[in-house]
Amino acid sequence: xxxxxALFDLYGDHLRTRGRSAPxxxxxxxxATLDIAAPAARTAVSxxxxxxxxxxxxxxxxxxxxxxxxxxxRLDEAGRRIYRDAxxxxxxxxxxxxxxxxxxxxxxERLRAGLAYLGYAPLDxxxxxxxxxxxxxxPLFEAEAVRxxxxxxxxxxxxxxxxxxxxxxxxLARAYERWIGEAEDLLTxxxxxxxxxxxxxRSRLVHEWRKFLFRDPGLPATLLPDDWPGAKAARFFDEExxxxxxxxxRFVDRCLDGPQ
Numbered sequence: 001x002x003x004x005x006a007l008f009d010l011y012g013d014h015l016r017t018r019g020r021s022a023p024x025x026x027x028x029x030x031x032a033t034l035d036i037a038a039p040a041a042r043t044a045v046s047x048x049x050x051x052x053x054x055x056x057x058x059x060x061x062x063x064x065x066x067x068x069x070x071x072x073x074r075l076d077e078a079g080r081r082i083y084r085d086a087x088x089x090x091x092x093x094x095x096x097x098x099x100x101x102x103x104x105x106x107x108x109e110r111l112r113a114g115l116a117y118l119g120y121a122p123l124d125x126x127x128x129x130x131x132x133x134x135x136x137x138x139p140l141f142e143a144e145a146v147r148x149x150x151x152x153x154x155x156x157x158x159x160x161x162x163x164x165x166x167x168x169x170x171x172l173a174r175a176y177e178r179w180i181g182e183a184e185d186l187l188t189x190x191x192x193x194x195x196x197x198x199x200x201x202r203s204r205l206v207h208e209w210r211k212f213l214f215r216d217p218g219l220p221a222t223l224l225p226d227d228w229p230g231a232k233a234a235r236f237f238d239e240e241x242x243x244x245x246x247x248x249x250r251f252v253d254r255c256l257d258g259p260q
Contacts, residue, residue: 003036003044009207012075014252021066023059026255033200061258077136090131090220096151097128107144114140119217121166131220163223176229198247209237
């Protein structure tokens with residue numbers, strides 16, 4: 001597991017609701033359960049500070065790191081998508097972006113990756129589509145100094161066909177089936193976990209599930225096949241994540257309290 005990704009998971013899944021900060025000693029201890037060595041953990045923290053995701057703070061337990069406003073926005077949005085907090089209601093209207101041409105390839109690729117993460121699909125080089133707008137669009141456009149025209153419209157045609165052209169649903173369905181099998185294998189390795197083991201297993205479960213934020217646009221159920229494996233995978237994730245949460249939370253709280 002990548003140390004930086006593990007830190008995002010840790011802050012998003014546990015620390016975001018515990019004051020949004022943690023001592024460096026606790027971060028190192030928590031990541032150690034995921035086989036991430038202390039130097040790698042400290043390097044990842046430093047990198048996230050440079051990138052504007054974390055800021056140094058003084059805590060009663062010593063030196064620590066807190067989420068920045070930018071990180072809180074990103075993790076709040078990610079949390080809503082991971083746990084599907086928003087109601088699955090769609091009124092048949094699409095959010096359309098027409099983006100100015102970007103000659104610089106690096107900026108163009110960063111923008112493409114950012115829009116895909118937010119659930120948009122390209123119709124051509126400058127036109128992007130999503131069934132709902134994202135609250136993170138403005139920060140993305142500001143970061144890349146990009147201008148875009150925005151439209152809300154209906155589609156005069158087969159919505160299912162449009163979705164199939166814009167997104168690789170077959171590939172996504174296969175990815176969900178693989179995830180279910182791998183998650184079942186992970187959970188069988190520790191049928192009666194200690195608090196520390198529950199934290200480690202749940203962290204790996206969340207880590208792999210979070211990768212779907214970069215692949216699944218979060219399409220409304222009305223635009224998906226009736227036997228969509230993503231729905232089965234989501235139920236499995238919700239059940240197992242909830243089952244492991246109390247024990248995992250106890251371990252996090254002990255680490256935040258300091259050496260026992």
